[in-house]
Amino acid sequence: MFVSLALVGGLLAGCSGNGNNSGASGGTEGASGEKAEKKVTLTFWRNSGNDAENSAYDKLVASFMEKYPNIKVEMSPIPYSDYDTKLRTSIASGNPPDIMAIDAPNMASYAHAGALKPLTSYFQADGDLQDIPESTINTYTYNKEIYMSPLTESSIALFYNKKLFEEKGIPLPSKNPEEPWTWDQVLDAAKKINDPGKGIFGIDPAQGFNNAGATAYFKYPIVWQFGGEVMSPDGTTSKGYLDSPETKKALQFFSDLYNTEKVSALEYPPDPFPNGKLGITVDGSWSLSYLTEKFPNFKLGVDYDIAPLPKGTRQAVANGSWALGISAKSKNPDEAWKFVNWVTSAEGQKTYVGITKDIPVRYSAAKEFPELNEYPKNIFVVQDQKFGRSRPITPIFPQMSEAVNKLFEEVTIGKRNIDAAVTDAIQKIDKAYSDLPAK
Template identity: 50%
Template sequence: MQKRFLFILCFVTLLVLTLVVIYLLTPDEKGDTKKVLPSTQPIELTFWRNRGNETENKAFEDLISSFEKIHTGIKIKMKTIPYSDYEVRLRTEIATGTPPDIMAIDSPTLALYANAGSLLSLDSFMREEGEVGDFPPSTVNGLSYNNEIYIVPIVESSIALFYNKHLLKEAGVPYPSPNPNEPLTWDEVIEIAEKVKNTKKGIFGLDPGQGFGDGEAPAYFKLPFLWQFGANVLSPDAKTASGYLDSENAIEALQLFQDFYHNNGVATMELPPNSFVNGKLAMAILGSWSLKDFEGQTNFTLGEDFGVAPLPKGSFQVAPNGGWALGISSQSNSPKEAWMFIKYVTSYEGMKKYVTITGDLPSRYSVIKDIPELNQYPLNIFSEQLLRHSQNRPVTPIYPVVSNAIRVLFEDIGLGGKDVRSSANEAVAKINAGLMEFNKP
């Protein structure tokens, strides 16, 4: 009797379970299949970046939206922070153990974060899935510390010579060649600037490096002077500045820069506002992003009012690269999901979508190749320089010391007119002191 009862109980239980499964899998009136398992909470990833312009913000919002549609189990919570506050806020969160999962890192400061153990190495991810060969070697060098890749870029950057066509025409000066591989020499630029400048009318010949200011711009715009004459800031092993920043090649480059202001007199320390647009400055070294800025100037247009030529050269043709890229916190609880997001936004499709919205210079060969405008004047100048003639700033944990020393050095010789060699020696001493402090046991 007991066996019969157990048999009936098992049969009834099995029947009930079968009916439940059939009910759950039966389409409802809308044709949707009922889900057997309850929905789980998506993984939420925090993403911090410095607040950009409207087009940059829109590009990231679009990429996040499209990523979340593909990866329904992942949500990206983006937070934008003003540029001036970003580094301090980020380092504070890292120090308190609450960093974002994904963070934007300015590539020159990469080593500072990687050396402190704050960034997860992305080397294996990039080698296996990131198509690292699609990035220029100089770009990859700027993403790496101790031979491991830590951050991945969406866009790159470059600078070039912008010239006011009206001022050059009035002075009877031919326009520079638009060919990316035919840059003027700095001597030729000085010759043009001397012909164009007119002190009575307040017209200046040249702004060689974005004037003098704070932040990272001084190092970005002025380090190419050193590279173009075969000089560097640090030794290849990044252990000393002695024999590099104070080398004869460096002195030659620094003297050229000082001569712009104190010998040739083609540059001035205080330019009037909007001097290039207002016809008071004949030539200026500006970034690739400036083309987008000028689009809003209805009375100052490319071709009609201004032109673009390759960055002038010294002994070598060299332009700077590097910018903001994405990394993953070493404290993230979801590194694989964070990589999925970075892989998506820095992929061919993600990068192409981003630069189509922003007009920025993409960092992948394949994206540059497949956007016609990047292979035509004037954007081909920036593309060609990036692919063939670019160099990244020094990768060192004491980069903030290096950047500050370079800023002060160019201020001393430009604004202050101080002796070039002694100023270089002072910069070397500052950098070496930073290296010694860092290397203390």
């Protein structure tokens, strides 16, 4: 079942103004004339995570209710596969949760539909904005309003097989997050490592061809690194951006890895990197624990190492993860902000990250964990803080992302003419925006 945000927007249009009928200082006068705080129950929906994530949220909810005994938080973890549909259905039916977790790229569609309460004034009052990178705040901003409060980040970097590099006499990349290799250097190394006869491939540049969301996270940075763009800053069109010479150069380079240089493959054997069948891969911070757990004999610093993402003309990495927003229909938005601010504050992030081992968004929280300020995790942290960029902030993100995913497939797998493929992608994206119901 899919509930469109066009339907959500239509239903919300007749329900606006219901979100501000109580404040944090609300209460009732007692016989003595003293103001007694009212009892409030907040509903909080989030996608259910792994055991560590669930434990971290349990601890944060419990500590919040201990601090604010008059506010009860009813948390509902919902399986990831069902979450978005259930959330959209609850909004369309007029019964959304007070607080909701939303993945960063989907924020604009919810905000455009009027489903989220702007948080800008709350942040300005006590959200400690200066503790969050500006590029991160921009990721949760739509039409000049902040709509969500971020908790953690993830990031991607260049993973390379150290032994294969040494066997081929290839100098090792710098571990300094601000001294990346160029893509030309990466290609040169991949060509030297590539050995089809032995089943060894040079590079997987962007985790193959998965769903559109993976395309956005892994492939858009390549476009940015070559100086290109995907959409206009206001998220309304791809014309003049996806068809720029810089973007086309990035697409050509990506396609050439497979079709001209032949250092990348459309299919790889299982776990090619730790099994010595892949010299270079672009992978996420989450893979460190996976490699440690599943391949204990494939050791960081001995068998493989990590370097910052390559650049063409500039450094860039996609930012944005799951964050917390407040329903536009919440009857207790001020109390909801108290909870959101509690969870995503520096102390909240330290509690959460101390359990999950994720990367906190706030500068101050990141400084509290020595491992985040040392190799290899400092690479992910510094990239996010200094070179992070939001994926296009647009209410048609799913349609846009699908069109760009198809574009990468057509020029690489289908070997289609780049100009023709780009023109079709722009038409799909711009039509999706023109079909968007007015707010």
